[in-house]
Amino acid sequence: MKRNSHPRGTDNVLLDLGFDDAEELSAKAALAFKLNELIAQRGLSQTEAAAITGMTQPKVSQVRRYKLQNISLERLMQALVSLDQRVEIVVQPARRARAAGISVAA
Structure with a gap:
């Protein structure tokens, strides 16, 4: 019986699943995670979070x-700033070991 070779995965599961906008979705998810964490930590209702x-x-x-399909990266970043967070975007050359792309650390 012949073994099937398994393609090597990346650090981005959305890319591995074939999403065309995987990098953007991944960045949105990271920002949304942080936003949700702050909302929960502060005990805000959705209405209170919306007002802030x-x-x-x-x-x-x-x-x-x-x-997150209808919410822009910019909107998520603005929401984080309104909750007293500092959002930084860093642009640097891609290293040979790492491909060019987008990543968010929250």
């Missing part, structure tokens, strides 16, 4: 459920 972040309550609900 300038988002609508339905948008906050989407973020809470990680339904």
Whole structure:
């Protein structure tokens, strides 16, 4: 019996699953995770979070459920800033060992 070779995965499961916008979705998920963490830590309701972040309550609900298709990276970053967070974007050359791409550390 012949063994099937398994393709080697990357650090991005969304890319491994074949999503065209995997890097953007991954960045959004990282920002949403941090935003959700802050909302929970502060004990904010969705309405309270919406008032602080300038988002609508339905948008906050989407973020809470990680339904991020209709929410921009910029909007997520602005929401984090409104919750007293510093958001940094760092651009640097890609190393040979690491391919060019987008990553977010939250």
